[in-house]
Amino acid sequence: MSVHYQPVECKSFLHHFNKKFLPFKWGANPYRGCEHSCPYCFARYTHEYLGYDSGTEFDNKILVKVNAADVLEKELSRPRWKREAVNLGSVCDPYQPAEQNFKITRQVLEVFAKHKNPLFVGTKSNLILRDLDILLDMAKHTALIVYITITTLDDNIRSKIEPRAASTEERLDVVKRLSDVGVTVGVLSMPIFPYLTDGRDSINGVVKAVSDAGAKDMVPGVLDLRASCRNCVLSLIEEEFPDLLPKYLALYKTAYAPKDYTGKIYRAVEIARRSCGFKKFEMPVLTEKQTTLEV
Numbered sequence: 001m002s003v004h005y006q007p008v009e010c011k012s013f014l015h016h017f018n019k020k021f022l023p024f025k026w027g028a029n030p031y032r033g034c035e036h037s038c039p040y041c042f043a044r045y046t047h048e049y050l051g052y053d054s055g056t057e058f059d060n061k062i063l064v065k066v067n068a069a070d071v072l073e074k075e076l077s078r079p080r081w082k083r084e085a086v087n088l089g090s091v092c093d094p095y096q097p098a099e100q101n102f103k104i105t106r107q108v109l110e111v112f113a114k115h116k117n118p119l120f121v122g123t124k125s126n127l128i129l130r131d132l133d134i135l136l137d138m139a140k141h142t143a144l145i146v147y148i149t150i151t152t153l154d155d156n157i158r159s160k161i162e163p164r165a166a167s168t169e170e171r172l173d174v175v176k177r178l179s180d181v182g183v184t185v186g187v188l189s190m191p192i193f194p195y196l197t198d199g200r201d202s203i204n205g206v207v208k209a210v211s212d213a214g215a216k217d218m219v220p221g222v223l224d225l226r227a228s229c230r231n232c233v234l235s236l237i238e239e240e241f242p243d244l245l246p247k248y249l250a251l252y253k254t255a256y257a258p259k260d261y262t263g264k265i266y267r268a269v270e271i272a273r274r275s276c277g278f279k280k281f282e283m284p285v286l287t288e289k290q291t292t293l294e295v
Contacts, residue, residue, distance in 0.1 A: 003035055003060045005098060013071040013108070014086060024120055027090025028072070030104035032063040034092040036124065036165045039232035040191050040223060043091045059164075062098050069107035076115040085118040085143070095125035097164065109134045116142040122188065124149040124162065126170040129177060139183045148175050148215075149188045152197040153205045160240050161193065172213045179214025189269070190221030194251055195244050198222075198265055207272040217278060220269040222262045226255040 014026050034041060037059040044058045065071075075081065088094050094105040112119050113134050119142070121128070121135075128135075128146065138144045150171050152158050158168050166174075178185045187210040192198050197206075210218050225233055230252075238245050251257055 003062060003098075005102070006061065006063050007066045008032075008063045009067045010065045010071055012075065013065065013068050014075050015090075017087075017090070022087075024085040024087045026084055026086040028068075028086055028088050028108065029091045030065055030068050030088075030094050030102075030108060031092050031096060031098055032065075033058050033061055035059060035062060035097045036093055036162060038162045038165065039236045040161065040229050041232075042224065042226055042229060044228040044232065062096075064098060064102050065104060066102075068104050069111050072108050072111045076111065076117060083115065083117050085120060086112070087120040087122065088112070089122040093123050093125060093165075094121065095123040095127040099125075099127055106131050106134070109138075113138045113141075118143040120145050120147065122147040122149070124165045124171060126166045126174050129174060132178075132181070135178070135183050136181060145184045145186060146178055147186045147188050147219075149190065150175075150206060150210060151189060151191065151193070152202060153209060154197070154202070157193075157196055160236065161196075172209055175210060175213040175215050179216075185215050186217040186219065187215045188219050188221070190219070191223035192220060192265055192269075193223050194257060194261070195247055196241065198268075200268055203265075203268050204272045204275075207269065207276050207278070211276040211278065218269075218273060220266060222257055222265055224256055225252050230255065 014028050017025050017027055034043070041058070076083075088105070088108070099105050109121075109131055116138075119138065121144070123146075135144065135146065148171050150168060151161065153168055155168050158165075175185050175187065187206075189206055189210075192203075197203075207218055223233070234245070234248060237248050251261065256262075
């Protein structure tokens with residue numbers, strides 16, 4: 001796939017969330033568009049605001065925020081900024097392949113570390129290990145949680161639903177290596193694909209693997225077919241798993257699977273979590289941890 005990178009200058013880097021169920025109110029994205037090419041990505045529709053299509057152009061027209069670190073420095077230096085938690089990678093993966101060359105994520109990570117600002121980092125790339133030095137420093141001086149997406153242990157399925165992302169084995173290695181040195185790691189097991197990764201053996205396998213690797217929690221999420229990702233996912237199913245297409249069309253009358261189905265899946269996940277020793281995960285109280293670390 002030929003990828004076009006477009007350097008852009010952003011006026012602001014942080015953006016505000018207004019969702020009470022999230023443990024953060026601010027997000028940040030070094031890139032717009034994502035080379036990982038996951039058909040299920042809920043962020044595809046955001047490319048339409050730029051005049052691009054949400055299909056292949058989301059995958060191969062990547063906007064690179066070249067001045068992100070400078071803008072972030074100004075934002076975190078403002079007197080009214082109260083060092084609230086930020087989610088780095090709230091829309092697009094901050095460690096997608098573009099980061100190998102542009103290093104925008106590393107630059108902004110250095111700014112967050114300098115200001116000891118609480119941070120969540122979400123990715124499905126093992127490139128994050130390149131920045132282990134900064135992450136270790138942050139873990140010692142501020143509240144930091146890294147979330148790694150792991151959807152399945154079957155790399156044949158993984159290669160179809162996340163074609164340009166790191167392998168499952170590589171991601172489990174990230175969980176272990178970060179956990180072993182004291183960085184708090186959680187796993188996002190999302191999306192769970194009906195009839196592909198929703199079996200009991202599949203769920204139990206993922207939960208046990210991430211537990212063995214040292215993850216502090218595993219958060220599940222059943223596949224949604226919202227907005228632009230609906231056609232992308234259904235096209236994938238038709239091409240790679242044609243026998244399942246009628247089942248998907250029957251299950252997804254709307255953007256969401258029925259509650260009786262999702263309830264069954266989440267109960268299976270909870271049983272697996274408890275069998276591996278996971279308790280109800282309480283998100284760290286960031287302000288309290290911040291105060292403790294600064295004493």
